Each structure stands twice: as structure tokens, then as C-alpha cells.
Amino acid sequence: MIILFLYGEYNIISGYDNYTLFYLLIRGYIRRGIILIYFRHVSIPWEVCRMKIRLEHLTKRFPNRNKKIKEDVIAVSDFTFEIPDGQLIGLLGPSGCGKSTALNLICGLETPTEGKIFFDEEDVTELPPEKRGVGMVFQSYALYPHLTVRKNIMFPLQNLKGDQKLTKEQMEEKVLEAAKTVQIEELLDRRPNEMSGGQQQRVAIARALVKVPRVLLLDEPLSNLDARLRIQTREEIRRIQTATKVTTIFVTHDQEEAMSISDMIVVMKDGVVHQIGKPQDVYDDPVDLFVAKFLGTPPINVLEGEIKDGRLIAGNDTLLSIKSSENRKVYIGIRPEGFIPEKDGPMKCTMKAVEVMGRDTSVVSEHEASVDNTPLRSIVSADLGIDPKAEEIRYRLNPRKVLIFDYESGERIRVEAEA
Ligand SMILES: Nc1ncnc2c1ncn2[C@@H]1O[C@H](COP(=O)(O)OP(=O)(O)OP(=O)(O)O)[C@@H](O)[C@H]1O
Numbered sequence: 433m434i435i436l437f438l439y440g441e442y443n444i445i446s447g448y449d450n451y452t453l454f455y456l457l458i459r460g461y462i463r464r465g466i467i468l469i470y471f472r473h474v475s476i477p478w479e480v481c482r483m484k485i486r487l488e489h490l491t492k493r494f495p496n497r498n499k500k501i502k503e504d505v506i507a508v509s510d511f512t513f514e515i516p517d518g519q520l521i522g523l524l525g526p527s528g529c530g531k532s533t534a535l536n537l538i539c540g541l542e543t544p545t546e547g548k549i550f551f552d553e554e555d556v557t558e559l560p561p562e563k564r565g566v567g568m569v570f571q572s573y574a575l576y577p578h579l580t581v582r583k584n585i586m587f588p589l590q591n592l593k594g595d596q597k598l599t600k601e602q603m604e605e606k607v608l609e610a611a612k613t614v615q616i617e618e619l620l621d622r623r624p625n626e627m628s629g630g631q632q633q634r635v636a637i638a639r640a641l642v643k644v645p646r647v648l649l650l651d652e653p654l655s656n657l658d659a660r661l662r663i664q665t666r667e668e669i670r671r672i673q674t675a676t677k678v679t680t681i682f683v684t685h686d687q688e689e690a691m692s693i694s695d696m697i698v699v700m701k702d703g704v705v706h707q708i709g710k711p712q713d714v715y716d717d718p719v720d721l722f723v724a725k726f727l728g729t730p731p732i733n734v735l736e737g738e739i740k741d742g743r744l745i746a747g748n749d750t751l752l753s754i755k756s757s758e759n760r761k762v763y764i765g766i767r768p769e770g771f772i773p774e775k776d777g778p779m780k781c782t783m784k785a786v787e788v789m790g791r792d793t794s795v796v797s798e799h800e801a802s803v804d805n806t807p808l809r810s811i812v813s814a815d816l817g818i819d820p821k822a823e824e825i826r827y828r829l830n831p832r833k834v835l836i837f838d839y840e841s842g843e844r845i846r847v848e849a850e851a
């Protein structure tokens with residue numbers, strides 16, 4: 433008997449795989465002849481290549497085109513962060529805060545003015561984009577207008593080398609799989625200008641997913657999808673990310689979207705990172721008023737107030753007792769779920785409306801100390817049967833849902849408080 437070891441995937445000649453062949457051999461079903469054992473070069477496939485990303489003092493300045501203003505635009509300022517491998521990071525912040533610039537620096541389309549970028553221990557700061565192994569969905573989709581959807585999605589697969597090179601059939605199969613993921617398999621023969629914005633966006637997502645990259649960067653990938661498709665697609669992105677463990681950065685200015693799928697979120701403003709942490713931790717424990725206001729729907733209610741003689745005061749009401757001897761002016765943030773309606777509660781508000789939301793109701797009221805006279809919004813159980821016709825509603829506050837901030841800097845003041 434001769435046993436030949438060959439390179440390949442399956443035992444194509446016999447039609448059996450190696451396990452079946454061994455089984456037949458051991459059980460004595462094969463006594464004579466040549467046995468071909470195909471083995472495959474074992475390398476770690478892309479799919480399990482986890483990649484840690486380290487940003488060190490990353491700064492990007494653009495020259496200001498307005499000649500009257502001398503200072504540069506600082507799009508990203510001193511961004512230092514280590515993204516653990518295999519995680520999905522939500523990058524959040526208002527328009528113009530530097531989210532896209534941060535992604536462009538990581539994928540190599542922009543070079544930093546200062547600072548370094550590492551993928552694991554490799555310094556990629558000077559590496560051109562095509563050598564970084566990054567899959568990116570651009571905010572503007574960046575599809576090739578002269579290519580069909582099929583060719584657009586296939587594009588990243590066509591230049592694979594060596595071990596990773598695919599046959600035409602394998603490419604077609606992967607394209608179809610990626611197209612199905614984002615529900616555009618019917619559109620494969622169209623060109624980008626024959627599709628809606630949301631459809632083009634889905635083609636861009638499919639193109640980034642088709643070759644599982646070392647790092648996946650998604651710049652507002654869902655902004656043009658309707659509500660249902662948006663939730664479906666974000667869950668699909670999360671599923672694929674969890675399965676492949678590819679380190680992913682997901683840019684959005686929709687805080688709910690970021691909170692629902694991210695392992696960690698990064699909150700930015702004016703190029704500066706304000707806070708990094710697990711979504712729930714950042715929501716519960718924001719470092720400043722900006723972060724507190726940015727997270728949460730309905731948003732946190734903000735009042736002007738003061739800490740005086742161990743009491744937290746807003747207008748004429750003493751909201752909580754405070755363990756602090758220092759008297760100071762403050763901003764008071766109250767999360768909508770922190771209001772407990774109570775007949776003799778210390779916080780007196782004027783009733784405006786009750787909005788039914790099913791299980792909960794949203795009570796809209798006014799308070800004299802509310803910043804810019806913005807109505808307060810509380811979320812309370814529908815079972816309480818709040819009377820919308822009442823003139824006044826009084827609340828007791830859950831101290832854990834009341835956050836206090838410095839009046840000048842907006843920084844969080846951490847003091848013990850009780851009702
Ligand atoms: N090439 C450039 N030249 C000059 N300024 C630029 C350039 N690119 C970006 N900027 C400026 O840098 C800042 C950050 O821009 P960036 O596109 O990163 O914001 P963003 O957070 O992605 O905003 P959006 O949510 O609107 O997409 C902005 O003030 C922008 O005007």
C-alpha cells in the first residue's frame with residue numbers, strides 16, 4: 433500500500449475527505465491500492481486575525497483657508513487610546529468634531545500632524561492605505577460610478593495574492609453572500625447612479641464586509657437607511673463583527689445606535705476626546721455636562737442651581753441633601769427616569785402635558801430653574817395614571833440619577849447626595 437501526501441483542500445479524486453479515508457483505513461475497508469491524503473497549509477485565516485489598535489497623541493491640523501484667521505483647524509487633538517482587539521468601538525460626537533478625520537488617519541488617507549498609529553506592535557503611521565488591510569465604509573459611500581454593484585463589491589477580492597487568491601466562482605459566491613447580508617442581491621447588475629442613497633450605502637457596507645479586513649472602519653454607515661433597515665443592518669454588522677472578531681470602529685452621531693451595539697464608546701467634541709468607556713458606564717457616570725447631554729433619549733434635564741449649606745437647591749426647591757461643606761453655583765442634570773412623582777415631593781413643577789408611550793408615559797412640565805426655560809421631561813410608569821389636567825406635579829428625585837456639574841467648566845462634581 434502506498435500513501436501519498438498532497439497539497440490541497442479535499443480528497444478530490446476519491447471524493448472522500450481525509451477523516452473518512454482514515455476511518456475506512458482503520459476499519460480495514462481499504463487493504464490495497466494508493467491512498468491520497470490531501471493536506472492543506474495551515475495558516476491563521478483572516479477571520480480570526482484580531483488586531484489591537486493603538487493611537488498615541490494623534491493630532492491632525494488643517495491649514496485654515498480663511499486668510500483672516502491664522503490658526504489652523506484642529507480636527508483631531510491629542511487622541512490617545514488603545515482599542516482592545518476584537519472589539520466594536522462607537523465613535524460619537526456632533527457634526528464637525530473630527531470623527532471622519534480620525535477614521536481617515538487610521539485607514540491612512542490622511543497623515544497625522546503629530547502622533548503615531550500602531551496595529552498590534554506594528555507602527556503603521558507611514559504605511560499607505562492599501563497595505564494596512566483596512567475595510568472602510570465612507571460617509572460619502574465612494575462607490576465606483578462606472579462599475580456595477582457586483583463589480584463594486586468584488587473589487588477588494590480581485591487583488592488578493594497567494595493563499596488568499598480566489599477563483600471567479602468563489603468571488604461570485606462571496607459577493608452574493610455580502611449582497612444578501614444587506615438585502616441588495618436584486619440590484620447586482622445596476623450602477624450606483626441607478627440606486628437610492630440607502631441602496632448605495634448598503635453596497636458600500638457589502639464592499640467593506642466582502643473581504644474580512646484586519647480592521648473595519650464604518651463612517652456613519654446607516655445614515656441613509658429607514659428606521660427598520662437601520663436596526664436590521666446594525667444588528668447584522670454586530671453579528672458579523674462578533675463572529676469574525678474584527679476590530680471595528682463605528683462612527684455615528686446617533687447615540688442610541690452607538691450605545692446599542694458598541695463594546696465601548698468614545699465621545700468627542702471639537703477634536704478632543706471627552707470620555708471613553710462602556711456605554712452604560714458613560715451614561716451613568718459622565719465626566720462632564722457635554723457627555724451627559726449627549727447621551728440619553730429623552731436627554732438629561734438641566735437646571736441652574738447651587739449647593740448651599742449641605743443642600744442642593746434649584747429655584748425655591750431643595751432637591752437633595754448633599755455631603756459637601758463648600759457652597760457653589762452648579763448645573764444640575766436630572767435623567768428622565770430619576771423623577772418619582774410624589775404628592776409632597778420637594779420639586780414643584782407646572783404640568784404641561786402627558787405623552788403616552790405604552791408601558792411608560794412621558795410627563796412634560798416646567799420648572800423655574802430650568803436652563804433656557806426648556807420643559808422638563810420625565811419618564812414614569814403608565815400605571816401611576818398621572819393626571820394631565822393637574823396644575824402641578826411634584827417629584828422626589830432618585831439621587832443616583834441626579835448629576836452635578838461645575839457652573840464654569842461643566843466638569844462633574846462628585847458628591848454624595850440623598851433624598
Ligand atoms: N481637508 C480639510 N481641510 C480643512 N478642514 C478640514 C478638512 N477636513 C475636515 N476639516 C475640518 O475638520 C473638522 C472635523 O471634520 P470631520 O469631517 O472629521 O468631522 P465629523 O465629526 O466627521 O463631522 P460630520 O458628523 O459632519 O461628518 C471640521 O471642522 C472640518 O471642517
Ligand SMILES: [Mg+2]
Nearest residue numbers: 531532533571
Ligand atoms: Mg464625518
